[in-house]
Amino acid sequence: MRKLLFVTVLALDEGGAKDAFLADAQKYRRELLAHCYRMTGSLHDAEDLVQETYLRAWKSYDRFEGKSSVRTWLYRIATNTCLTALDGRKRRPLPSGLGGPSADPYADLTERHEIAWLEPIPDDPHEDPADPSVIAESRESVRLALIAALQHLSPRQRAVLVLREVLQWKAAEVGEVIGASTAAVNSLLQRARAQLDEVAPSRDDQPVSPESPQAAEALAKYIAAFEDYDMDRLVELFTADAVWEMPPFDGWYSGPADIIALSKYHCPAAGAGDMRFLRTTANGQPVAALYMRNPETNVHEAFQLHVLDLRTRGIAHVVAFMDVSLFRKFGLPETL
Template identity: 80%
Template sequence: MPLRKLTNVTVLALDDSSAGNAFLTDAQQYRRELLAHCYRMTGSLHDAEDLVQETYLRAWKSYKGFEGKSSVRTWLYRIATNTCLTALEGRNRRPLPSGLGQPSSDPLGELHERHEITWLEPLPDAPRDDPSDPSVIAESRESVRLAFVAALQHLPPRQRAVLVLREVLQWKAAEVAEAVGTSTAAVNSLLQRARAQLDEIQPDRDGDALPPESPEAAGLLADYISAFETYDIDKLVDLLTADAVWEMPPFDGWYSGPADIITLSKTHCPADKAGDMRFLTTTANGQPVAALYMRNPQTGVHEAFQLHVLDARSAGITHVVAFMETSLFAKFGLPATFPDA
């Protein structure tokens, strides 16, 4: 049977039957929210894309057995959840450096790259043209913020699935039990343990994060970019909160407080003068992003270098994760070099 490309998801081509066409029409609208669901489960944009593709393949293969007892959307979520659980068997969690259990690092010390660790990745935001769309509700900003997704990675996969289905998607315990193949009592037990674990980790879910489109967040982002582009790094002290955290996977260190963050930037950043760094802006995980392009001293071209995902609050910037995986630029629709023209 031939293959057809559908909204970036490869599915087995359907015949011309009305049922097949109806499935395609109905199923494709849930791709974005299924991507967010698989991302919460795995902490990886790349893995989530593959798992959504696998979900659609599994759905088509079993579509003739779909009896319509639930909506297509619910049915796809069940398949996606079990696809994720299968994929997560035997895999290590995806952490951020601050989640490795080690104390904050010396900003004057040596940097250590740890490519053997599968790090947490950011998720590009989707356009929010219709806030009443179910995919927008399912992908609420709080449920994909980096702090929450990083906290989810501490949970065993089955607890992770139960917590996401119950608290993010607001499914009933009986629905979750059917989806993951267990009893309602077991679901309630798994949920209780998951909540206790998250309370211990204390993920940042206090709800005071600034929306990236707000004037306050835009102002913080603009001042943050200006500090780097003009190489006036000391300006960061006015933007960062006293307990701000900086980390940059695949380096395993993390740094706390404006003084250490500024020292780190001055000591280890390849730039040394104004103009060496240029930025484009976007959003990820419901947070503002500054995409850094560093000048290549050999060519003078500003090349993709880091994606800075900021946690912007009314008190200032509380957390920066500078992702150094440059392949993410394409995933965000960003060019490989800064468009100087």
């Protein structure tokens, strides 16, 4: 009886310790979400993989020897969870990453729902404004252009690049996670960098922080032009080489003239007052959340999330995500 009581108490103590560990480990949830997002390019998948990471950590807590920090241990579990999930999966592209040329704005639009498209991720609302360098670094590592470029790498290359370049892990530490030698890790990193140089867009100016006065002014002008449906004002905001894309449509459009032609030709019935916007941020970039007026109900309904790549020269890239389920993920209402 005494032995049974002892075992029961011991089990309760172990269970309590595991629960306490899991509660303490929750402070790493947001950065683990960003890590899984970099690996997958999907907010939905990243959320599921973080849950799986914590479940695996809770189950294997008794094997945690404390040789590394809890944070490092969680990253190891998260990385391997992502690698397992990505095995055999196709990459998540943007339309411009499908390999085709820019589209004719007067051609028919084609939706491709069979493609698992890249998704945006909302910025962390709890970032510490007292440490702008940390914020800038974390945002740079989830910018849409980088996440789209990472999709061209194999999952193992992705893991190596993120762990080495973003998290600043040593090659030997990365090797322990993915089961490779230091030499193999360095080789994977070299090939990953070379591939990124081939696919990542080159810019001669820097991105503008979404909290800066310049970003606030540019976003205000962008929203006002759309809400007034003044395409002449809108065209002035884009750079000469600006790109527009809107998954799940598989076309992408280059240059202000084609972008405006696309809007006029495919949305000719829109007028002043038909569009309203809310402002937020995602991927370290300004976001204009578009609500389109339903003529039958006269209610403005969630329609698109415009993620802007704002540069010192103007708006260089807009991805208008048409997955309205993202509005809830961003804490945005479905109607205005």
